Amino acid sequence: MAAPSIEGMASVALGETHASASRLPPGTIAATEIWKRFRADRRRAFFQDEVSRFMDRMRGRTTRGWTWALRDVELRAEPGESIGLIGPNGSGKTTFLKILTRVMYPTAGSVDLRGRVGALIAINAGIHPNLTGRENVMLTGTLMGLSRRDVAGRFDDIVEFAGLGHAIDRQAKFYSVGMLTRLGFGVAAFLEPDVLLVDEVLAVGDASFQQRCLDRMREVLQQGTTLVFVSHDLASVEATCSRVMWLQNGVTVADGPGREVVKAYRESVEKATGLERRIEGRIALESVKVASGDGGSIHTEGPVEFELALTSNEDYRAWVYIGITEGTASPIVVLSAGREIPVGPGRNVVRCRVDHLPLPRGRYFLWIGAYQGSTNGPELIGWQSAAPFDVYGPDLDEAPVAVVRLSPVQVISDWSLER
16 A cells, blocks of 8 residues: 555544444454654754755755654454564554554554553553552553542552552652563553553563563453553563564564464564674584485474584584574574584584474574584684574464463373373
8 A cells, every 4th residue: 555645644533434333342453554654853954964955955855754654554353362563673563552552643544442441551651750659550540441449449459460569659750660560560451451552561570570461461361351462572472462463664564373473573583694694703614404314304203414514724622502493593492412523624514313303393493503612612603593494293282371382392292081
């Protein structure tokens, strides 16, 4: 879809766009053809800048100084659906979330959210620094349309979740970042919203708080709340959200089942890394081969052999590591010989065999690194992507909602039942 004209933007309103909109149930999200632009920063008025602008105008290269943050983004969510938003920094995720909360309005398009909305889109969003924690809870609940009695009935749960019993009557401006985050998420999630919008809440909390957030999100999903979750923690997104949208440069790249979209995003990260990050070390990586031990395709629980051809000009005693990832530099497993491998001048071939590969069906990437003398020694080969390979077999077993799996390892098991 082409960008809307400047003249036509003012006629686009935020709100109901269909006669049947009033019949939408609480928890429904209908965002249609969302465009959002921002004016580019004004350059400083130095003489050379004015000359440059004048020359641009003379050459017909004038612009209105606008940048499109979102371009034709759509989202339709039914009550109880869980949706993750992923993408690199600057892709428009937080902007889209702010439009859904009506903190910000779209340049063009329409948004219709039904029911009570709880949102945590910034650490201190909705928290007044001069009010105490108790007063902030009561104020937010009132703004969400709850009576004072309803808020009071949930107040103890919020305080217990946030762990702020000792500071609930202290002004919020004296709270730490972690305290503000716990209070903000507690208010957003415990006041029983029909729609819960969360942006990177897991990025600033400790492991205990992250687990409590995941547990609470699982509970609100079971209660029929619609969840939109923005995060760079792909494992948490995959575990929590049945559907994922991938935004890049303000455009929807993919929208579909969570694991499939997250997998595609990881592969795009790997491709970009493979093109841009090639590290030259004291030992050169000449070639890499990944093959099944029997010469066929690679299967789950089957054998696989990794062959590394290394070229060196000197003698080194190297610790060689192999990592298998889904795209990013963080490996699912790391393999090592557990000892030094002597690498001499000329061509050296290092082989590593795994008899039972515990990976489900999918595409994976081989990473390698080599270090002199010890695991903490000087780099001989910098940690880098070496080659992709495909594994055939069963899909990864599904996990319960909001249960984060650290590694997608497939373990074949037999089950029985006795009565």
